[in-house]
Amino acid sequence: MPSQVRILPRPVGSFIMRIREKLDQKKPALSFEFFPPKDEIGFWDLYKTVEKLEPLDPTYVSVTYGAGGATRRKTIELVGRIKNDIGIEAMAHLTCVGSTRDELSLIIDELKKQGIENVLALRGDPPDGTAEFTPTDGGFRYANELVAFVRERSKLCIGAACYPEGHVEAANPSADLDNLKRKVDAGVDFLISQLFFDNDLFFRFRDRAEAAGIDAPIAAGIMPVLSVKQVKRFTQMCGASIPKDLLRKIESVEDDKEAVRHIGTYHSTQQCISLIEQGVSGIHFYTLNRSTATRAIYQHINTMI
Secondary structure (H helix, E strand, C coil): CCCCCCCCCCCCCCCCCCHHHHHCCCCCEEEEEECCCCCHHHHHHHHHHHHCCHHHCCCEEEECCCCCHHHHHHHHHHHHHHHHHHCCCEEEEEECCCCCHHHHHHHHHHHHHCCCCEEEEECCCCCCCCCCCCCCCCCCCCHHHHHHHHHHHCCCEEEEEECCCCCCCCCCHHHHHHHHHHHHHCCCCEEEEEECCCHHHHHHHHHHHHHCCCCCCEEEEECCCCCHHHHHHHHHHHCCCCCHHHHHHHHHCCCCHHHHHHHHHHHHHHHHHHHHHCCCCEEEEECCCCHHHHHHHHHHHCCCC
8 A cells, every 4th residue: 555645543433323314304315326446546535535635524525436447446446445445424335237136236236345435326328339228137227126125125325317318228218217216116215316407397307206296306417527529429418418509618628728718617617506496305426537637616606505
């Protein structure tokens, strides 16, 4: 372990925090999402990045979960260290991709040993190079099946994803909402939305979810634009849209990375201000492992709450 990494003498699971309880409070929960690097150097660089967030006192951070075994082990290790060494509540992602029921049971047991109280249960994306999701033999096809499995075997606080503009594979918005209701009824405690850039889409979705009897609190997923090519690729993959005025602004300065970052940060800040004013339960920042823009937004909006 590199000597510059500070490890605090904190017992495993020395504090307990269920995210649902934080999302039910008047003050919105503010959180960050990271993905685990594949190599050791990247792992410790990310550890130090997360460590620098500790003075900001985020509600929690989440760590994504890849299809490869090495990445999964890094997720478990990283969430354990974030919670038990740094002292920030951590949530691990858990997906159906490439895992049998027995393997998922072992992962759940390991997370509990690390003192992790919160997981985000997802179906997961098809592996690279494949067009369709194919369930592993002995595994699950749908996220609601994974949610029910986790709920049956643990008292973990379970989060799940929702899609203000609909899941890319859903036949229509009504079918997507039916799928979400099925997932929540299986045992979901809270929801985190896919990224979006138009708050009206989120508010309309939130109203529709409530009318459908979905009572889980919904955190809004926010990703500041850092690159024109990158945001176009991400939105195409996840089915989100970019408002025409925002797209026009960033395309006009596409070759100026700093200008794009400035426009993206400003737009996301205005989104967050509006979300807080409209009583959002939480804001979840998709950092892409780059915390500069999200830290700036966080520090600005944290003065409002």
